[in-house]
Amino acid sequence: MYNIMTKKEYEKYAEKIAPKSNIVRNTARAFVVGGLICVVGQIITNFLKSKGYDMDDTSNLTALIMILIGIIFTGLNVYDELGRFAGAGSIVPITGFANSIVSPAMEFKSEGFIMGVGAKMFVIAGPVLVYGISASVVIGIIYYLLNF
Amino acid sequence: MMQNTFMTYLGAFIVGGIICAIGQILIDKTKLTSARILVLFVTTGAVLGGLGIYEKIVQIGGAGATVPLTGFGYNLVKGTMKEINQHGLLGAFTGGVKAAAAGITAAVFFGYLASVAFTPKAKR
Amino acid sequence: MASKRIGKQTVKIESPVSIAATAAIAGPKEGDGPLRLYFDMIIEDEMWGEKSWEKAESKIVKETFSRLLSKADKTTGEIDYVIAGDLLNQCIAANFGLRDSEIPFFGVFGACSTIAESMQLGTMLIDGGYADNVVALTSSHFCSAEKQFRFPLELGTQRPPTSQWTVTGSGAVLLTNQGSGPYITYLTTGKIVDMGIKDANNMGAAMAPAAVDTIATHFKDTGLPIDYYDLIVTGDLGLVGKTICADLLKRHGFDISDRYNDCGVMIFDCKRQDVHSGGSGCACSATVFAGFIYQEMMKGNLNRVLFVPTGALMSTTSTQQGESIPAIAHAVSVERDLSS
Structure with a gap:
C-alpha cells in the first residue's frame, strides 16, 4: 500500500488541512440569536405576570408558547435556516427542543403515522427526556437521603 | 418599573446568550452532535439545580436561564425537590415530570399536529 | 497469472x-x-x-x-x-x-x-x-x-x-463492444483503505488515501507516464480530500497537480452554493462523468482521462459504534482512440 504515515500521523495531518469552523463568528451568532430567543421568552413571561398569572402558571405557559413558536417555525421550514445561521443559539433554547421533535416526525411521515411520526418523533428528544428525567430522579433521591 | 422591565430583558439576553455561546463552543471544539448537546445541557441543568446554583442564575437571567434546555433540567429537579418536601421519596418519581408536564405535552401534541400538517422542504 | x-x-x-x-x-x-x-x-x-x-x-x-x-x-x-x-x-x-x-x-x-x-x-x-x-x-x-x-x-x-x-x-x-469510442482501456480495482478517520463529516480525508493508493498503483501497474492523461479526476474527495490526495501523491513521486481535478469540486461552485467542501454521493462522479467528461471527450477537448471515483464504506451503525471509515477508489482509464 502507498502509505507513509501511521493512522495517528494521518489524523493529525488531515486535521491540519481541514478548514476550521470560525468559532468567534459562530459563537457571536449563537450568543445574539440565543439571547434574543430568551428575550422573547422574557417578554412572554413579563406579559403573563402583568396579567396576574402566578409563578407556576407563568412558567408553564411560557414554556408552552415557546415550544409552539419552535414548532410553527419548524413547520414553516425556517427553523433549519435559523439553525444554519445560529447553531447552538437556536439548538439550546427550548424552541430547539421542539424543533428536534417536529423535524424527524415530519421527515418520517412517509413511513406512516405510527412507526414513522409516532416513533421517530423521539429520536433526538427521547434521549433528552431519558437523561433529564433520570437525572432528576437520582438527584431527588440524594436530596431525600440528605434531608429526611 | 420601566427600568426594571428593561433590566429583565437585558438579563435574559446576556444569560441566555452566554448559555448558547457555551453550547456553540462545545459544538465547534468537540464535534458533539446537537442531540448530545441537548442531553448534556438538560443533565447539567438538573445537576446545577440540585446543587442550588441554577436558582441563582435564574434570579439574574429570568427567561435567559429558564428558556435554554438547562432550564428544562433545572425545572425537572425543582419539581422533584418540591414534591419530595410534600410527599417524601415518592416525590422523586412524580415531581419532575409533573413540573415539566406542560412543556412535554405541548411538544408532543403540537409536534404531532405540525408533522401532520407540514412537510419537509429540501435545503438549497 | x-x-x-x-x-x-x-x-x-x-x-x-x-x-x-x-x-x-x-x-x-x-x-x-x-x-x-x-x-x-x-x-x-x-x-x-x-x-x-x-x-x-x-x-x-x-x-x-x-x-x-x-x-x-x-x-x-x-x-x-x-x-x-x-x-x-x-x-x-x-x-x-x-x-x-x-x-x-x-x-x-x-x-x-x-x-x-x-x-x-x-x-x-x-x-x-x-x-x-x-x-x-x-x-x-x-x-x-x-x-x-x-x-x-x-x-x-x-x-x-x-x-x-x-x-x-x-x-x-x-x-x-460495437461502438467507436471513447474506449475503456485499463481498470485498476482499489483495495479497502482505512487510515483511521472517524469523522463522518470529513469524508474527503477518509477517502483520499484510497484514491492515492489506487492512482499510484495504476501508474505502477501500467508503467504509463502521468502526462499520458489529459485529466485525472477523483470522485468526490471535495476540497479537503483533493488537497490531501494531490499532496500525498506528490510525496510518493506522482505530481499530478497540473492535470488533476475532483468531481465533488467541479459540480458545485463551493463558495457561492454553500456546499462547504463540495459534492459527494454516487451521483457526483456519475453525473460529472456522464455529463461533463464524456461530452468533452466527444468534442475532442479531452483525449485520455483517468476516472477515479471514491467511496466511503461506512454505515450509520458503524459510525455510532465508533468505527473508523474504510474507503475505496477504483480507476477507469478512458481513451478517445485506441493507440496500440
Missing part, C-alpha cells in the same frame, strides 16, 4: 469496449452549478411529484435509464445486463427504479465509487465475451441521504466546514 492482468490490481482491456452513450439527470442545486449545461435534464424540485425522497430517487433512476436507451437508440431487449447501485439501504433506489426494466440486473454497492465498480464489472463482462451491451448506472439524492445518514432536513443544525453535499441525480453509461 491470467493473461489480461498487468500487475497486482490492474487489467488491460484487449477487445475494444466503448462507451456508446451516457445520460445524466441532476437536481436543482446541481442544475444551478457550473456544469448545468452538461446534464440531459434538471429536475425542478427534489420531490419530483413523488410522495417520498426515496420514490423520487427511484424515479430519477428510471428516467435516467430510459433517457440513456433512447439516446443510444437501443431497446431494453438489446441490453444484456444492468449493473447499478446507490446509497440507500439495500440499494432500493436502483432496485425500485429498475424493477420494471426486464433486464438481467446486478445490484452493487461501493458507496460513492459505485459508478466505477459497475463500469469495471460491465467492461469485464463485455471483454470476457459474456455481453454485448451493459448499462452501468448509479444515483444519489440529497434528501434521502440526509434522512438515512445524518439528520432530518428541518433540524436546525450547522454543517461543519469539512462536510460535503450529497448530489441529487443519476448518471448512466452504456458500454458496448
Whole structure:
C-alpha cells in the first residue's frame, strides 16, 4: 500500500488541512440569536405576570408558547435556516427542543403515522427526556437521603 | 418599573446568550452532535439545580436561564425537590415530570399536529 | 497469472469496449452549478411529484435509464445486463427504479465509487465475451441521504466546514463492444483503505488515501507516464480530500497537480452554493462523468482521462459504534482512440 504515515500521523495531518469552523463568528451568532430567543421568552413571561398569572402558571405557559413558536417555525421550514445561521443559539433554547421533535416526525411521515411520526418523533428528544428525567430522579433521591 | 422591565430583558439576553455561546463552543471544539448537546445541557441543568446554583442564575437571567434546555433540567429537579418536601421519596418519581408536564405535552401534541400538517422542504 | 492482468490490481482491456452513450439527470442545486449545461435534464424540485425522497430517487433512476436507451437508440431487449447501485439501504433506489426494466440486473454497492465498480464489472463482462451491451448506472439524492445518514432536513443544525453535499441525480453509461469510442482501456480495482478517520463529516480525508493508493498503483501497474492523461479526476474527495490526495501523491513521486481535478469540486461552485467542501454521493462522479467528461471527450477537448471515483464504506451503525471509515477508489482509464 502507498502509505507513509501511521493512522495517528494521518489524523493529525488531515486535521491540519481541514478548514476550521470560525468559532468567534459562530459563537457571536449563537450568543445574539440565543439571547434574543430568551428575550422573547422574557417578554412572554413579563406579559403573563402583568396579567396576574402566578409563578407556576407563568412558567408553564411560557414554556408552552415557546415550544409552539419552535414548532410553527419548524413547520414553516425556517427553523433549519435559523439553525444554519445560529447553531447552538437556536439548538439550546427550548424552541430547539421542539424543533428536534417536529423535524424527524415530519421527515418520517412517509413511513406512516405510527412507526414513522409516532416513533421517530423521539429520536433526538427521547434521549433528552431519558437523561433529564433520570437525572432528576437520582438527584431527588440524594436530596431525600440528605434531608429526611 | 420601566427600568426594571428593561433590566429583565437585558438579563435574559446576556444569560441566555452566554448559555448558547457555551453550547456553540462545545459544538465547534468537540464535534458533539446537537442531540448530545441537548442531553448534556438538560443533565447539567438538573445537576446545577440540585446543587442550588441554577436558582441563582435564574434570579439574574429570568427567561435567559429558564428558556435554554438547562432550564428544562433545572425545572425537572425543582419539581422533584418540591414534591419530595410534600410527599417524601415518592416525590422523586412524580415531581419532575409533573413540573415539566406542560412543556412535554405541548411538544408532543403540537409536534404531532405540525408533522401532520407540514412537510419537509429540501435545503438549497 | 491470467493473461489480461498487468500487475497486482490492474487489467488491460484487449477487445475494444466503448462507451456508446451516457445520460445524466441532476437536481436543482446541481442544475444551478457550473456544469448545468452538461446534464440531459434538471429536475425542478427534489420531490419530483413523488410522495417520498426515496420514490423520487427511484424515479430519477428510471428516467435516467430510459433517457440513456433512447439516446443510444437501443431497446431494453438489446441490453444484456444492468449493473447499478446507490446509497440507500439495500440499494432500493436502483432496485425500485429498475424493477420494471426486464433486464438481467446486478445490484452493487461501493458507496460513492459505485459508478466505477459497475463500469469495471460491465467492461469485464463485455471483454470476457459474456455481453454485448451493459448499462452501468448509479444515483444519489440529497434528501434521502440526509434522512438515512445524518439528520432530518428541518433540524436546525450547522454543517461543519469539512462536510460535503450529497448530489441529487443519476448518471448512466452504456458500454458496448460495437461502438467507436471513447474506449475503456485499463481498470485498476482499489483495495479497502482505512487510515483511521472517524469523522463522518470529513469524508474527503477518509477517502483520499484510497484514491492515492489506487492512482499510484495504476501508474505502477501500467508503467504509463502521468502526462499520458489529459485529466485525472477523483470522485468526490471535495476540497479537503483533493488537497490531501494531490499532496500525498506528490510525496510518493506522482505530481499530478497540473492535470488533476475532483468531481465533488467541479459540480458545485463551493463558495457561492454553500456546499462547504463540495459534492459527494454516487451521483457526483456519475453525473460529472456522464455529463461533463464524456461530452468533452466527444468534442475532442479531452483525449485520455483517468476516472477515479471514491467511496466511503461506512454505515450509520458503524459510525455510532465508533468505527473508523474504510474507503475505496477504483480507476477507469478512458481513451478517445485506441493507440496500440
